[in-house]
Amino acid sequence: MSAATASQVLKADGIRKAYRGVHALDGVSIELAAGSITGLIGPNGSGKSTLFDCICGFQARDAGSVVLDGRDLKGLSPQRIARLGLRRTFQQLRVFPELTLRQNLLAAAQAAPGFSYFRELLRTPAVRRHEREMAQRADAMLEELRLERLAGALAGGLSYGQKKLLELGMALMNEPKLLLLDEPMAGVNPTLVEGLKEELLRVNRRGVALLIVEHNLKLVFDISHSVYVLEQGRVLMHGSPAEVANDERVIEAYLGHRGPAATEQGARLD
Numbered sequence: 001m002s003a004a005t006a007s008q009v010l011k012a013d014g015i016r017k018a019y020r021g022v023h024a025l026d027g028v029s030i031e032l033a034a035g036s037i038t039g040l041i042g043p044n045g046s047g048k049s050t051l052f053d054c055i056c057g058f059q060a061r062d063a064g065s066v067v068l069d070g071r072d073l074k075g076l077s078p079q080r081i082a083r084l085g086l087r088r089t090f091q092q093l094r095v096f097p098e099l100t101l102r103q104n105l106l107a108a109a110q111a112a113p114g115f116s117y118f119r120e121l122l123r124t125p126a127v128r129r130h131e132r133e134m135a136q137r138a139d140a141m142l143e144e145l146r147l148e149r150l151a152g153a154l155a156g157g158l159s160y161g162q163k164k165l166l167e168l169g170m171a172l173m174n175e176p177k178l179l180l181l182d183e184p185m186a187g188v189n190p191t192l193v194e195g196l197k198e199e200l201l202r203v204n205r206r207g208v209a210l211l212i213v214e215h216n217l218k219l220v221f222d223i224s225h226s227v228y229v230l231e232q233g234r235v236l237m238h239g240s241p242a243e244v245a246n247d248e249r250v251i252e253a254y255l256g257h258r259g260p261a262a263t264e265q266g267a268r269l270d
């Protein structure tokens with residue numbers, strides 16, 4: 001097993017995971033360049049969410065290693081991994097509906113480096129400085145997400161697309177190196193998809209690498225530098241968006257057959 005190189009933000013090697021005999025992941029290896037956008041696609045049940053879970057420590061791996069920015073994540077809790085700069089979003093929204101937008105962002109910041117419940121109890125000057133910094137960061141985030149006029153509103157009253165934006169902001173509060181996005185566009189009104197896409201590109205321009213699971217393939221091919229395709233728990237291929245969109249094996253994996261009909265429908269992969 002080789003260590004990650006300096007230009008890699010993440011190297012996952014030989015990841016295996018079985019659920020009661022079902023091989024959800026059967027030796028998956030991926031490498032993500034620092035600051036890159038990578039798509040992770042594959043038919044339903046191919047193992048995308050399980051791979052996220054195994055990378056972030058939400059599921060124990062049966063085998064394989066994950067190295068974040070040169071550091072082996074073996075045995076670390078999801079909270080510790082988040083503090084090291086790897087954050088994720090989930091298919092199901094995880095915002096606190098009874099808190100305001102600002103409070104949601106501040107709650108997410110408690111997982112940030114430098115936060116300590118012990119120092120919090122003592123309310124040291126360092127704690128007060130940290131609070132001020134987090135408050136400023138929350139305000140800047142609300143402005144960036146164009147949600148500043150809703151800072152004091154309850155998150156439960158937001159539209160679904162606005163909640164997705166807020167969740168993205170929460171994941172960014174501790175300035176991660178890598179953000180794993182699980183279906184960021186699912187259920188989002190088509191008019192908001194464009195805004196969310198622009199936001200993801202802005203986040204990436206700030207140096208945050210993105211790994212995106214998304215069924216909206218047009219979006220994935222539009223913004224990714226490279227794309228991994230999973231099929232039945234294995235990497236079917238890795239290539240540029242154009243290579244992946246035109247690959248017969250990918251079209252077959254999605255549509256289950258080859259030939260003129262597959263090619264015709266496969267064009268939708270572009």
Ligand SMILES: Nc1ncnc2c1ncn2[C@@H]1O[C@H](COP(=O)(O)OP(=O)(O)OP(=O)(O)O)[C@@H](O)[C@H]1O
Nearest residue numbers: 019022023024042043044045046047048049050051
């Ligand atoms: N907690 C679990 N218990 C048992 N089997 C599971 C569990 N989670 C996932 N699986 C199985 O593992 C395989 C991979 O599932 P996973 O959810 O990772 O796929 P996916 O590519 O994310 O699918 P989708 O696109 O539908 O979200 C599937 O066969 C699924 O049924």
